Amino acid sequence: MLKLSTRAARSIIPNNDAKSSQNKIAQVVRVKKMAQRNEAELANHEDYQEIAALLEEALPDPQIQVKVQRRQSCLRVLLEGHQIPEQAAVIACIRQTLEPGQPKGVTQIEIYARYLGATQLAWRKMLTLPPVLDSPFADEFQTEGTQRQAAAFSEVKAVPERSRRLSPRAIHSSGWGALGTGLILAILLIISPLKLLFTGFLVMVHELGHAVTHWLFGRPALPTVNLLYGGGITLVFEQSPAVIGLIYFGFAVFAYGCRAYPRLLGVLAGLAILYTLCLRTSTNTMLSTFMGHGMELVAIALCLYFSASGYICRVVGDRSIYAMLGFFTWFYDIQFSWKLIHDEDFRAFYEGGIGGVLDNDFVVLATEHFQTNLSAIAQWFLISCILAPVVAFLALRYESWLKRGLHALVQHPD
Numbered sequence: 001m002l003k004l005s006t007r008a009a010r011s012i013i014p015n016n017d018a019k020s021s022q023n024k025i026a027q028v029v030r031v032k033k034m035a036q037r038n039e040a041e042l043a044n045h046e047d048y049q050e051i052a053a054l055l056e057e058a059l060p061d062p063q064i065q066v067k068v069q070r071r072q073s074c075l076r077v078l079l080e081g082h083q084i085p086e087q088a089a090v091i092a093c094i095r096q097t098l099e100p101g102q103p104k105g106v107t108q109i110e111i112y113a114r115y116l117g118a119t120q121l122a123w124r125k126m127l128t129l130p131p132v133l134d135s136p137f138a139d140e141f142q143t144e145g146t147q148r149q150a151a152a153f154s155e156v157k158a159v160p161e162r163s164r165r166l167s168p169r170a171i172h173s174s175g176w177g178a179l180g181t182g183l184i185l186a187i188l189l190i191i192s193p194l195k196l197l198f199t200g201f202l203v204m205v206h207e208l209g210h211a212v213t214h215w216l217f218g219r220p221a222l223p224t225v226n227l228l229y230g231g232g233i234t235l236v237f238e239q240s241p242a243v244i245g246l247i248y249f250g251f252a253v254f255a256y257g258c259r260a261y262p263r264l265l266g267v268l269a270g271l272a273i274l275y276t277l278c279l280r281t282s283t284n285t286m287l288s289t290f291m292g293h294g295m296e297l298v299a300i301a302l303c304l305y306f307s308a309s310g311y312i313c314r315v316v317g318d319r320s321i322y323a324m325l326g327f328f329t330w331f332y333d334i335q336f337s338w339k340l341i342h343d344e345d346f347r348a349f350y351e352g353g354i355g356g357v358l359d360n361d362f363v364v365l366a367t368e369h370f371q372t373n374l375s376a377i378a379q380w381f382l383i384s385c386i387l388a389p390v391v392a393f394l395a396l397r398y399e400s401w402l403k404r405g406l407h408a409l410v411q412h413p414d
Contacts, residue, residue, distance in 0.1 A: 182323020209295025210234040217284040218244035300388040340378035
């Protein structure tokens with residue numbers, strides 16, 4: 001530092017020449033920057049964890065994880081999450097957050113975004129910031145070029161917090177492309193002999209829906225393939241008090257874990273009461289019977305949601321495959337319910353049951369639970385099929401509202 005001070009003292013000897021004055025200003029600024037760099041290397045005065053926390057709070061998605069590191073004059077920001085926000089929104093958010101208190105010596109911000117658990121980046125962006133000058137000659141040193149750079153820094157206007165956090169989400173062009181590709185593939189499958197091959201997916205989803213619901217109400221169940229009559233069948237055993245006890249034990253453990261969050265605890269208590277009511281009435285057997293076809297509706301909504309949003313898609317083509325499975329299931333179930341309503345031969349075949357011994361699901365629902373005819377059940381299922389894609393697209397569009405509500409459940413009381 002003594003050598004730097006000596007050089008600085010020599011460089012500011014009075015000189016009447018204009019060029020010497022300019023050299024004086026440049027030399028002092030250079031010395032100041034060198035001193036700041038040495039100071040930053042000896043002691044880290046910037047709390048980058050605090051910067052990361054500020055960015056996490058400012059980003060529209062509270063689930064995004066932010067990591068901040070500094071490499072000389074470059075601030076590296078890594079964004080990780082199940083959903084990656086739009087690049088323009090991130091840039092506006094980071095500029096709005098860091099512009100009032102730009103870290104000393106930082107002239108660039110390098111932004112990386114990737115899906116949680118992925119190894120490849122979703123996108124990368126480099127931002128150039130105006131230099132922060134605090135020397136005695138800062139006012140003289142502000143040139144027109146620096147002003148233009150500062151104007152460029154504020155080029156992306158900050159979005160108001162309320163509208164940024166509660167703005168509806170649009171489907172990107174890549175999402176529409178995947179949905180269109182999946183729709184075409186599903187149409188080709190539903191009208192081709194390959195339809196029989198892909199019904200295996202429906203059988204798996206259908207029987208899994210039965211099995212999961214039976215387990216939730218204490219009845220061990222095993223989904224299997226019906227080799228004799230085709231399709232699938234779920235083997236169900238007697239209700240086990242041990243399984244029910246484990247479920248209530250899970251409620252208790254979860255309640256203890258969220259005891260600090262009254263809202264979440266209230267929701268959990270409501271679910272426990274609802275579960276008990278279903279368990280003590282015939283509602284549990286009705287749900288176990290319905291959730292074969294009900295799980296198909298869930299599969300339609302989830303597949304289309306994943307395709308449109310890009311969630312849990314790691315390989316190119318995943319989104320199109322999700323769309324194909326969603327639309328294929330949708331077409332198949334619409335065709336199935338339509339034939340139950342309008343095709344008397346098909347309805348008679350369905351009412352005949354499996355091998356003339358076991359009744360099909362909708363027959364059980366119509367005769368044992370709702371005391372109505374089969375066509376009425378099929379009509380309700382047809383309406384549900386039509387609404388399944390609508391639910392998926394509405395959930396995606398108003399995702400920020402849903403996340404805001406879920407986030408509010410885990411907030412400590414004021």
